[in-house]
Amino acid sequence: MSASATPACLTDLALVAAYRSGDERAATELVRRHAAAIGRFLYSSGASPSEIDDLVQEAFFRAFRRLEGWRAEASFRSWLFTIAGNLLRDDFRKRKGRQVLSLEDRDLPDQADPHADLVANEAGERLRQGLATLPRLQREVFLLRVQEGIDYRQIAAALGTTPGAARVHYHHAVKRLKELME
């Protein structure tokens, strides 16, 4: 990253290139940009609210460790979502093997319970449970579409499928969720 460039002004592609050149500020900016969305995605996919911070950290750890895996065909965020999806799958398989650094108390914001209001939302909770029961591709296509507004072409690139197939997955997800919400 050049000395005059502000990380916040740069594209994800430029930030990734800067981080690969050794600039950690660029990676920090990427975390600032995408951490909340990854957290939402994980929460919506059925992750336990108490584990979301650790899962977000793990997702970024995996991403930065293998940045060469992102070929910019899909957006950086879409790619992060697929990593988070893999992480959720792996997390259920080998929960014991995961090592996550504990964030110290001073890092925690002064909040009573940031998730309490979410849990109280019954319809949202039913939807979250319904999403967790969907096949992975249906769930991820649906969430990338409705939460991020990503088009089918990019979704297809991120998930390794075709735009037509992604559209079918989306409509299957909608049909299933409508049935579950009735």
Next chain:
Amino acid sequence: MRDCARLSDRMPDVALGRAQWSPEEAEHLATCAGCQEEWSLVRLAGGLGEQLRLAAEPDSIATAVFQRIASERRQARYQRWSVAGLAAAAAIALAVWYGRGQTGQNALKGLPVATAPAAQPAELAIPLPELDQLQEPELDSLLQEISPPLTSGSTLEAPSLGDLDDQELEEVLATWEG
């Protein structure tokens, strides 16, 4: 039905505020129960987790990630060096072992070559109990039947020459020279 499919495809963008319903679409939505149900679902899903706040600040997450990556790289470097060290130790051990083997072979080359003992008639080593039962004359006749090369050419005779006195040696020489 065609309107339903079109609305369905546009719902996420409208829900995220990136687009708006056209009057025709809005009219369809107002009268189609299926589309209304889906519209509610998309809006609910679009807002799911919207109020979620990560307990950790992004900078803290980034710092923790960098620490883990650095730790992993250190560990990988250590493992590489360990493997390289083991390989080097194995190579040295192999070289020493091979060198000692060579030295041993060379040392053997310097030593007098151990030769097989002088050919001894196998018959002498083999116990022949039946000979014990033979009388002197029978043994003599048996000796005479043994072919001369085996007896006269035997290397066993050579050492016995040392036991002979001068006169006897002269006699032996006289017989050889004819």
